[in-house]
Amino acid sequence: MARSVAEKRRASIHDVASRAGVSAATVSKVMQGVSTVRPENVQRVYEAVNLLGYRADPLASDLRRARRRIIGAVVPEFESEFFGSMVTELERLAEQRGYALVAASSRESEEREREVLARMHDWRVAGVVLAPVRNEHGPAAEFMRAQRMTGVLIDRVNATDAFDIVSSDGAGASALVARELVGLGHRHFLVIGLGEQAATVRNRLEGFRAAVAELAPDARVDVILAESDVEPLRGALRDYFAKGERPTAVYSLFSRGTLVVLSEFRRRGWHCPNDISLVGFDDAEWMQVTWPTIAAVVQPVRQIAGQAMERLFRRIEGEEGPSEARLEPCRLLMRESVGAPGGGPHSGGGARR
Amino acid sequence: MARSVAEKRRASIHDVASRAGVSAATVSKVMQGVSTVRPENVQRVYEAVNLLGYRADPLASDLRRARRRIIGAVVPEFESEFFGSMVTELERLAEQRGYALVAASSRESEEREREVLARMHDWRVAGVVLAPVRNEHGPAAEFMRAQRMTGVLIDRVNATDAFDIVSSDGAGASALVARELVGLGHRHFLVIGLGEQAATVRNRLEGFRAAVAELAPDARVDVILAESDVEPLRGALRDYFAKGERPTAVYSLFSRGTLVVLSEFRRRGWHCPNDISLVGFDDAEWMQVTWPTIAAVVQPVRQIAGQAMERLFRRIEGEEGPSEARLEPCRLLMRESVGAPGGGPHSGGGARR
DNA sequence: CAATCTCAAGAAACCGATTTATCGATTTAT
DNA sequence: ATAAATCGATAAATCGGTTTCTTGAGATTG
Numbered sequence: 001m002a003r004s005v006a007e008k009r010r011a012s013i014h015d016v017a018s019r020a021g022v023s024a025a026t027v028s029k030v031m032q033g034v035s036t037v038r039p040e041n042v043q044r045v046y047e048a049v050n051l052l053g054y055r056a057d058p059l060a061s062d063l064r065r066a067r068r069r070i071i072g073a074v075v076p077e078f079e080s081e082f083f084g085s086m087v088t089e090l091e092r093l094a095e096q097r098g099y100a101l102v103a104a105s106s107r108e109s110e111e112r113e114r115e116v117l118a119r120m121h122d123w124r125v126a127g128v129v130l131a132p133v134r135n136e137h138g139p140a141a142e143f144m145r146a147q148r149m150t151g152v153l154i155d156r157v158n159a160t161d162a163f164d165i166v167s168s169d170g171a172g173a174s175a176l177v178a179r180e181l182v183g184l185g186h187r188h189f190l191v192i193g194l195g196e197q198a199a200t201v202r203n204r205l206e207g208f209r210a211a212v213a214e215l216a217p218d219a220r221v222d223v224i225l226a227e228s229d230v231e232p233l234r235g236a237l238r239d240y241f242a243k244g245e246r247p248t249a250v251y252s253l254f255s256r257g258t259l260v261v262l263s264e265f266r267r268r269g270w271h272c273p274n275d276i277s278l279v280g281f282d283d284a285e286w287m288q289v290t291w292p293t294i295a296a297v298v299q300p301v302r303q304i305a306g307q308a309m310e311r312l313f314r315r316i317e318g319e320e321g322p323s324e325a326r327l328e329p330c331r332l333l334m335r336e337s338v339g340a341p342g343g344g345p346h347s348g349g350g351a352r353r
Numbered sequence: 354m355a356r357s358v359a360e361k362r363r364a365s366i367h368d369v370a371s372r373a374g375v376s377a378a379t380v381s382k383v384m385q386g387v388s389t390v391r392p393e394n395v396q397r398v399y400e401a402v403n404l405l406g407y408r409a410d411p412l413a414s415d416l417r418r419a420r421r422r423i424i425g426a427v428v429p430e431f432e433s434e435f436f437g438s439m440v441t442e443l444e445r446l447a448e449q450r451g452y453a454l455v456a457a458s459s460r461e462s463e464e465r466e467r468e469v470l471a472r473m474h475d476w477r478v479a480g481v482v483l484a485p486v487r488n489e490h491g492p493a494a495e496f497m498r499a500q501r502m503t504g505v506l507i508d509r510v511n512a513t514d515a516f517d518i519v520s521s522d523g524a525g526a527s528a529l530v531a532r533e534l535v536g537l538g539h540r541h542f543l544v545i546g547l548g549e550q551a552a553t554v555r556n557r558l559e560g561f562r563a564a565v566a567e568l569a570p571d572a573r574v575d576v577i578l579a580e581s582d583v584e585p586l587r588g589a590l591r592d593y594f595a596k597g598e599r600p601t602a603v604y605s606l607f608s609r610g611t612l613v614v615l616s617e618f619r620r621r622g623w624h625c626p627n628d629i630s631l632v633g634f635d636d637a638e639w640m641q642v643t644w645p646t647i648a649a650v651v652q653p654v655r656q657i658a659g660q661a662m663e664r665l666f667r668r669i670e671g672e673e674g675p676s677e678a679r680l681e682p683c684r685l686l687m688r689e690s691v692g693a694p695g696g697g698p699h700s701g702g703g704a705r706r
Numbered sequence: 707c708a709a710t711c712t713c714a715a716g717a718a719a720c721c722g723a724t725t726t727a728t729c730g731a732t733t734t735a736t
Numbered sequence: 737a738t739a740a741a742t743c744g745a746t747a748a749a750t751c752g753g754t755t756t757c758t759t760g761a762g763a764t765t766g
Contacts, residue, residue: 010477012752023716028754036714053500055475059412059421060752064721066362068412078440084432088458100472102455105441119453122408124363147406262642271644289615290643291624365722376746381724389744413722417751 011052020048031056058100071312072120072128073103074113074140076156080255081284082299083131086154089305090129097313099126106133106140108196108228113140121147127312129154135199136160152312154304156199159325164311166326168299170200170253170281171207173330177251177279177297178211180332184340186249186277187219190240192233192261193253195225204253204281222247230256237264248276248341255282258294273339283333292336303328364405373401384409411453424665425473425481426456427466427493429509433608434637435652436484439507442658443482450666452479459486459493461549461581466493474500480665482507488552489513505665507657509552512678517664519679521652523553523606523634524560526683530604530632530650531564533685537693539602539630540572543593545586545614546606548578557606557634575600587613594621601629601694608635611647626692636686645689656681 013031017024022041029037030045037045048054062068071094075083087103094101102125106113110133117140120128128151132138136157144151145162153165181189191208193201205223212219224240226233237260252258258280265276272278272292279295280287287294307326370377375394382390383398390398401407415421424447428436440456447454455478459466463486470493473481481504485491489510497504498515506518534542544561546554558576565572577593579586590613605611611633618629625631625645632648633640640647660679 013754014752024753025716025718025755026714029715032754038714041715055471057477057752058475059477060416060721061754062721063413063416063723063752064754066721077437078431079434079437081432084430084437087431088460091458100455100476101457102453104454105444107441118408122411123453124410124412256638259638259642262639266642266644266646284639285609285612286615286637286639286643289612289619290639291619293619366724367722377723378725378746378748379744382745385724391744394745410722413751414724415751416722416753417724419751 010057011054013054013056015052016045016048016054019052020044068124068126069099070123070125071099071101071309072117072123072125073101073130074106074116074120074128075103075131076106076108076133078103078105080282082255082282082301085301086131086305089302090309093305093309097309108133110134110138110140113138114143116140117143117149121149125149127151127316129308129312131155132157132199134196136163136165150312150315152308152315154308156197158199158203161323164308164315164323164325166304166307166311166328167200168304168330169327170204170330171210172327173281173297173332174204174207174251174253175211176330176332178208179215180334180338181249181251181277181279182212182215182219184277184338186341187216188222188247188249188341189219190222190224190245190247190250191253192224192237192250192257193226194228194230194233194257196228197254201225201253208251220247230260233257234260234264237261238267241268249338250276250278252278252280255280255284258282258296262294272337277339277341278337279332288335295335295338296333298331298333300328300330363410364407366407366409368405369398369401369407372405373397421477421479422452423476423478424452424454424662425470425476425478426454426483427459427469427473427481428456428484429459429461429486431456431458433635435608435635435654438654439484439658442655443662446658446662450662461486463487463491463493466491467496469493470496470502474502478502480504480669482661482665484508485510485552487549489516489518503665503668505661505668507661509550511552511556514676517661517668517676517678519657519660519664519681520553521657521683522680523557523683524563525680526634526650526685527557527560527604527606528564529683529685531561531568533687533691534602534604534630534632535565535568535572537630537691539694540569541575541600541602541694542572543575543577543598543600543603544606545577545590545603545610546579547581547583547586547610549581550607554578554606561604573600583609583613586610587617590614590617591620602691603629603631605631605633608633608637611635611649615647625690630692630694631690632685641688648688648691649686651684651686653681653683 013024013027017027022045026037026041027045030042073087073090075087077083091101104116106116113133128149130140130151131154132141136153141153151163153163155167157165157167191205193205209221212221224236226236250261252261261278270276281297283296283298287296366377366380370380379390379394380398383395426440426443428440430436444454457469459469466486481502483493483504484507485494489506494506504516506516508520510518510520544558546558562574565574577589579589603614605614614631623629634650636649636651640649
């Protein structure tokens, strides 16, 4: 029975076929630009397509082709500039190759991360770019390996032979930070990080430690690592200063940590760089408009996304061979929050002009 | 012919069926918990499912059911805290209802916005939450109406009878800002905004103007609106101050504008609130840890997301009736960047403790 | 003029599920 | 003992496409 006119179901390939007076197979061929269709029929198909506003259902077509043109992206959160722009880039690169990007957030939970990956698997995505909550040994990566999914791991990742990995060179960047700070005369540092992000934190911390040890063997590096949440970190930081510890420079290994440090400085009435210097891993737009501007390590988001997609598509296209690890170099933006130690007993002036 | 063992194709419902010695129809019934299956067969199906690690392909199943359990979300960008947390919330709410969220960014381009919506339409998503680049009259919303897609418009939206809309009460929030500033004695304001975001900007601007006119008829409200990019705005702002204009308070109608204003203050060596006061629309994490802390209007992201999904699912379930507009109230966080006018001729001290 | 080749088009199978309709075996009713 | 009702299971149709295979008409060749 014919559908009523008001029926708003979309036109299918069969509707186009009957409208054009040809078979669905012919319509399919026309849509794919196969040359073995008589020009007259091509014409009629196009007319029907325009008339009905027909567009193929990509999911139905993928079903038949047994290959989904979908890339999954899993990040710990959407809220940060870093992962926000990462997703933007991945989306751009996937679409550039004719794929759709489906992004999901694991919300910093390994359990959820696994569920999200199971969903990606159910969707039969062609490949996954995963930024793990913790590192390459989490349940999500394990799931990917067990299900033989093709994927690339980014960001919070050290090394694995199961997947290609791409991340920024946190150790190298931290060495840059160390060089700058030591060069200015600093000899007592505090480094803070979140233990859960084991992969990145360890890299960055060890890179810093190694560089400091080489450049200034007499220097002291204190470390505060909180397990999973920033609040314990805030408390530990407070205790640390309350004990009377007075490092001349603080290096925060992750972006939210930089905020925590700043708020603790506020609470104590300390100003950068006169009372203490500050460098944070991860740059943000606001850091260049505040007083003082905040020095930061800039991660090469576009390079990471580009390399990840590059590698992912190679694997999707069937390239074999051992998995590779790629480190992208970071830039260090020195800003007003860093100065020589003991810049002044009076807190206030600082970097102001 | 049997597949080789190494073949990594996923098990389909037919694989399960033959393994369990039943038909695919029976497997389908078991998976859906239909009761008319003999317990013995239920058992065998479960065994086969576990053995093969079978999980239904949701896209294939949706195809047959002619109803996709997918919600599309389209936002202008992923990079901002506002849209980042918006997407996070929408994802949570969609999953809570058994749907998957597919998020895409229009990258502040109406052209791309339309393309993204066409893709959502191709995917036959059940519904769309669209945060338009400009307002409810853009080509994307027009496309949605023409294709009779079900959707909800959020954020940069005034009024339309084609879709339900949800946004924050920018006019009300701006009135709050006006009340605070006028109460402190301010009589000369500068408001800055981005013209492209016509819907929200107009609301916020008019709300502010109306409140000022009522509370202090003698007050002066200058306005700088840039068309599409922030750089022209930066230039206009520079010219404005260069002309010798000296408002005592600046109200930025959008978050990136707040950054532009701050950077211009930096350039001129002005400090809040002694030299000038500042309030921004849209709160961000960093605003409470800087010197000074920045006063901001907080948008109720969760409420907006919640209302949007609520309404969207009602429509998906077939609810008819005229479209509704919902305004969610904002909070105003007064912080150190705001003070009485003429707080001090000397720039420097400001809000520092 | 008959046999072969080309070409375009369509019928049918298929992807992985769901759902309807049918069917055979029991069970119940007459 | 026969007819009717019940039950569980499956074959087949379907969703919207793609792809293989077949077919028939017209062109080419011997």
